[in-house]
Amino acid sequence: MQIISQISDLNRLIKKWRLSGQTIGLVPTMGSLHDGHLRLVEMARKDSDKVVVSIFVNPTQFAPTEDFDQYPRDIDSDRVKLEKYSPDLIFTPTTQAIYPKGAASTRVCPSESLSQILCGKSRPHFFDGVAQVCSILFNIVQPDFAYFGEKDRQQLVIIRRMVRDLHFPIIIINVPTERDVHGLALSSRNSYLSEEQRIFASELFKTMSRVKSQILAGNQDYAYLCNRAIEHLTNMGFVVDYFELRNSIDLSEDLQANRCIFAAANLEATRLIDNLLVDAEPATPIPVSYNIDSQATELLFF
Numbered sequence: 001m002q003i004i005s006q007i008s009d010l011n012r013l014i015k016k017w018r019l020s021g022q023t024i025g026l027v028p029t030m031g032s033l034h035d036g037h038l039r040l041v042e043m044a045r046k047d048s049d050k051v052v053v054s055i056f057v058n059p060t061q062f063a064p065t066e067d068f069d070q071y072p073r074d075i076d077s078d079r080v081k082l083e084k085y086s087p088d089l090i091f092t093p094t095t096q097a098i099y100p101k102g103a104a105s106t107r108v109c110p111s112e113s114l115s116q117i118l119c120g121k122s123r124p125h126f127f128d129g130v131a132q133v134c135s136i137l138f139n140i141v142q143p144d145f146a147y148f149g150e151k152d153r154q155q156l157v158i159i160r161r162m163v164r165d166l167h168f169p170i171i172i173i174n175v176p177t178e179r180d181v182h183g184l185a186l187s188s189r190n191s192y193l194s195e196e197q198r199i200f201a202s203e204l205f206k207t208m209s210r211v212k213s214q215i216l217a218g219n220q221d222y223a224y225l226c227n228r229a230i231e232h233l234t235n236m237g238f239v240v241d242y243f244e245l246r247n248s249i250d251l252s253e254d255l256q257a258n259r260c261i262f263a264a265a266n267l268e269a270t271r272l273i274d275n276l277l278v279d280a281e282p283a284t285p286i287p288v289s290y291n292i293d294s295q296a297t298e299l300l301f302f
């Protein structure tokens with residue numbers, strides 16, 4: 001397991017791997033790793049000859065008022081956690097290396113119909129920053145597969161669409177959300193919460209689960225169910241950003257199939273986001289045997 005910070009060193013290694021016909025899996029992260037991240041690395045290890053984990057707290061996805069400076073960083077502990085999953089490489093670039101032109105760098109703007117809804121309403125800059133850094137990482141690492149968590153489903157959908165629209169020859173693999181014993185989705189930001197607050201925070205998932213049960217029992221008054229959920233969470237002390245039902249594949253309001261509950265709420269200063277499928281999605285299109293010469297882009301279902 002090597003750690004590389006210089007892009008020129010990485011370029012040399014990637015060239016060597018590609019020339020010898022090896023497949024590459026990329027797991028982009030912002031570090032402060034937990035079991036959710038490690039599940040992505042575990043899946044990448046199964047699919048690819050070479051696995052790259054990038055650790056980069058991306059400044060362009062934070063607004064000036066947000067927690068970029070406080071965001072937890074612990075590369076030593078990340079390295080120890082990763083050892084068990086033996087990625088071939090941990091890529092830890094500097095901000096200067098990723099954005100040599102700083103604020104004048106080229107921007108990447110996903111479709112506003114995807115990026116300005118849900119989290120994008122209160123964080124309008126966020127998905128532009130995510131798309132920008134993922135494009136850069138995709139170009140540097142040249143992966144065959146890139147792994148994204150369903151916990152950030154809006155991000156997953158936007159990256160899938162970006163890969164299709166910009167013709168990146170990459171297959172995006174989604175990985176189910178890892179939760180703690182109380183149901184709270186694991187997140188690096190959970191480190192801002194006390195143990196007691198984490199248990200309390202799981203009420204977000206429990207509320208989503210109750211709404212899902214009511215829908216599956218036949219209640220189709222989605223607006224009523226979501227409003228009641230918002231009322232309940234607000235009474236409990238959450239500041240709800242949104243609690244909505246949308247289509248899990250394209251985030252539209254077409255709820256004929258692929259219904260998914262999306263929610264975001266603040267518990268004091270900590271932003272929690274989560275989502276819960278109401279209808280099972282089509283199986284993840286992981287190729288059984290992947291031929292590096294025929295990029296299987298038709299496997300993308302969105």
Ligand code: AMP
Pocket residue numbers: 028029030031035036037039040147148149150151152175176177178179185186187188
């Ligand atoms: P982050 O470091 O928060 O940018 O996350 C890096 C990747 O890990 C993203 O693809 C996330 O969706 C994924 N991820 C974060 N938390 C979880 C979780 N609890 N379960 C599964 N994947 C996750």
